[in-house]
Amino acid sequence: MDVARQPASTKDDRVVGENKLFEQQYLSGQLELELNRQGTLAERIRAGGAGIPAFFTKTGVGTVVAEGKEVRAFDGELYVMERWLKADLALVKAWKADEAGNLVFRKTARNFNPTMAAAAKVTHP
Numbered sequence: 001m002d003v004a005r006q007p008a009s010t011k012d013d014r015v016v017g018e019n020k021l022f023e024q025q026y027l028s029g030q031l032e033l034e035l036n037r038q039g040t041l042a043e044r045i046r047a048g049g050a051g052i053p054a055f056f057t058k059t060g061v062g063t064v065v066a067e068g069k070e071v072r073a074f075d076g077e078l079y080v081m082e083r084w085l086k087a088d089l090a091l092v093k094a095w096k097a098d099e100a101g102n103l104v105f106r107k108t109a110r111n112f113n114p115t116m117a118a119a120a121k122v123t124h125p
Helices: 020-028 038-050 113-119
Strands: 010-013 032-035 054-057 071-074 077-083 087-091 120-124
Touching (some): 038 054, 038 077, 113 120
Parallel strands (some): 087 120
16 A cells, blocks of 8 residues: 555555554554454455455454454354455456456465455456
């Protein structure tokens, strides 16, 4: 995300890093930050690609992650509701693509690329 252009008011990321501009925008309230564990992030993206608007997970129950989110009990255990993540555009690394837009992913490119491609309106290899 190009923070300098300020295309959105929310950034959802696993790692923030040491970006001074991002830090300034976050501290001034120009930008919101939502932290997700990697597994929850992957599942939110997968849900977006599968058309599942929400799901429940035990991850984050009783922590700051659950603040402002619906919490339900199932079989005596508490679960936090997480919403899907979808994107307007996904830039992915594919080994091969055909003219119809079918993509073939190899090796570590199979981690998030297919999931992100499914969750986006437009995919660009």
